[in-house]
Amino acid sequence: MARVRPAFHLSFPVDDLEKARAFYGDVLKCPVRRASDFGVDFDFFGHQLVAQFAPGEVSATTVNAKQPARHFGAVLDRPDWDALAERLKAAEMTFIVQPHVRDLGTPAEQATMFFIDPLGNALEFKAFPEGSAWLP
Amino acid sequence: MNAMTQTARPDAPATPQPLFHLAFPVDDLVKARAFYGGLLGCPEGRSSDAWIDFDFYGHQIVAHLAPEEIGHRKTSPVDGHDVPVRHFGAILTLAQWHELATRLKAADTKFVIEPYVRFQGEPGEQATMFFLDPCGNALEFKAFADRSMVFAK
Numbered sequence: 001m002a003r004v005r006p007a008f009h010l011s012f013p014v015d016d017l018e019k020a021r022a023f024y025g026d027v028l029k030c031p032v033r034r035a036s037d038f039g040v041d042f043d044f045f046g047h048q049l050v051a052q053f054a055p056g057e058v059s060a061t062t063v064n065a066k067q068p069a070r071h072f073g074a075v076l077d078r079p080d081w082d083a084l085a086e087r088l089k090a091a092e093m094t095f096i097v098q099p100h101v102r103d104l105g106t107p108a109e110q111a112t113m114f115f116i117d118p119l120g121n122a123l124e125f126k127a128f129p130e131g132s133a134w135l136p
Numbered sequence: 137m138n139a140m141t142q143t144a145r146p147d148a149p150a151t152p153q154p155l156f157h158l159a160f161p162v163d164d165l166v167k168a169r170a171f172y173g174g175l176l177g178c179p180e181g182r183s184s185d186a187w188i189d190f191d192f193y194g195h196q197i198v199a200h201l202a203p204e205e206i207g208h209r210k211t212s213p214v215d216g217h218d219v220p221v222r223h224f225g226a227i228l229t230l231a232q233w234h235e236l237a238t239r240l241k242a243a244d245t246k247f248v249i250e251p252y253v254r255f256q257g258e259p260g261e262q263a264t265m266f267f268l269d270p271c272g273n274a275l276e277f278k279a280f281a282d283r284s285m286v287f288a289k
Contacts, residue, residue: 005194007227008156009276013210038212045154054210054221069202075155108182124157 010072011039011050013057014119020051023117027091028084045074051119058120067096067114071122081111081127088115096122107132158224159187159198161205162271168199171269175243176236193226199271206272217249219266223274233263233279240267248274 014020017040024030030042030049039052076084085099097114111127162168165188172178172190178197181189187200211218228236237251249266263279 005153005155006229006232007153008158008193008195008224009227009278010156010158010224011221011276013221045156047156048227052212052221054212057208057210057221069159069161069200069205072156072158075157075196077154080154124159126157 008047009050010044010047011052012072012121013054014051014121015053015055015058016119017051017053019118023119024049024051027087027093029087045076047074067124068116068122071114071124073124073126075126075128078111078127078129081113081125084125085113088113097124156195157197158192158195159200160224160273161202162199162269162273163201163203163206164271165199165201167270171271172197172199175239177239193228195226197224208272208274214249214254217266219248219276220274223266223276225276225278228277228279230263230279230281233265233277236277237265240265249276 017035017037020040021032021035024040024042024044025032028044030044032040033043033048034041037053039050042049042051081099088095089099093115095113095115097112099111099113101109101111103109109129109132112124114122114124116122165183165185169180169188172188172192173180176192178190178192181191181196183189185201187198190197190199208220208222210221212221213219233251240247241251245267247265247267249264251263251265253261253263255261261281264276266274266276268274
């Protein structure tokens with residue numbers, strides 16, 4: 001088997017599994033792989049994302065000065081990042097950080113966007129220029 | 137698919153897999169550096185006095201100094217164990233998983249779930265272990281005998 005980067009695994013709390021399906025399944029277009037009354041497994045850009053029904057835990061995400069410290073997302077190719085930004089804008093997502101490129105021309109240059117899903121979890125999607133130390 | 141893309145990186149999947157990005161709270165960056173950089177062996181990237189980037193099995197994780205956000209309240213039962221709902225980790229090869237389990241045991245890690253094989257004989261058969269980092273974040277590392285079973289129903 002070709003050597004591949006290990007898939008990431010993240011389990012996070014949601015207060016409404018239907019809302020989770022609508023957002024992660026329909027807006028972010030993550031295929032649903034497994035579901036029960038307690039959780040939904042999504043294929044999140046090749047990673048195993050598990051939304052678990054745990055209403056009391058969701059509010060554990062607090063907002064600091066600019067962005068919640070606790071957040072997740074993926075590093076996409078720039079065309080995929082652009083397409084996602086357009087899809088989120090079309091869905092009238094309210095961004096904490098509007099899609100933009102930051103630290104232009106520095107080693108930290110990256111396209112980024114930051115928003116809160118309809119369940120209260122913070123997400124960030126980035127794209128790095130070719131040659132960035134973060135890219136394989 | 138042309139020959140160029142196939143020969144450029146023979147170990148890369150045909151479609152590059154996007155990196156995962158996770159930022160999580162810690163209450164002590166020194167402890168975070170010792171655990172993620174030292175014990176887990178994640179190369180360190182950029183850092184400031186408020187956060188540290190680590191290369192976590194090829195993914196970008198960021199330990200943010202945010203003591204007020206650490207911890208978790210909810211657990212859910214998994215195969216007879218109560219594990220924190222909020223957790224993260226990676227799906228390793230069995231060889232990587234065994235090597236990590238050995239390293240963690242040598243470091244006297246207190247496991248929430250001792251390294252073992254669960255769902256034995258079922259489609260989702262997997263090796264798993266579950267433990268907390270020194271800042272209270274829950275980690276789970278799995279390995280599947282058959283990687284195609286990661287999302288088996």
